[in-house]
């Protein structure tokens with residue numbers, strides 16, 4: 001089949017291309033099971049070597065090729081032609097500064113990520129027998145979903161609250177905070193909740209729900225944000241989540 005791409009281009013170093021513009025490319029011999037990433041490679045390698053995009057693993061693991069495909073945030077390596085049709089519009093994710101073509105500056109996104117202390121905190125001595133800090137399967141299940149995040153920014157850059165205010169910490173950072181706030185072994189949940197209780201924290205979320213369908217890992221992002229809001233309202237995580245409910249949600253997904 002033939003496919004036409006319409007790609008948002010921008011190159012601040014080339015006069016005439018230093019304002020965003022659209023460019024079309026035609027490809028022949030495309031299979032409906034080809035991935036959008038492969039076709040962008042074909043354009044770059046066969047037609048225009050200056051086309052710039054990020055990618056690494058090509059298997060939906062590294063999170064580097066999030067882009068807006070036919071108006072929705074996707075990983076180019078996970079989307080097949082049959083998912084989007086023979087006219088494919090590609091543009092950079094929204095809300096972050098564009099550096100060149102499909103490449104955005106991820107630093108504001110990672111600054112929000114760092115602000116929620118996305119690492120395990122526990123200053124207690126390790127158990128005397130030298131074993132790991134143990135946790136029940138039920139306690140582990142509470143934050144299992146939020147461990148799946150690959151930091152592709154698809155959720156945060158699909159959020160109108162983030163588009164309107166780049167200081168908003170954003171869905172991805174809240175998911176990362178959720179992963180540790182609800183970890184029974186962690187000791188910094190109060191500090192994280194204080195960060196997220198700030199004006200640009202979790203209350204900027206208006207439950208618009210763009211983030212959940214944008215997640216390529218099917219994380220229930222809006223649910224995680226709701227649980228963090230509840231925890232902040234209560235001042236603690238205890239009793240907010242019934243592990244039995246988590247089991248039901250997991251087995252239904």
Ligand code: FES
Nearest residue numbers: 058060062063077
């Ligand atoms: S290239 Fe790694 S997630 Fe797509």
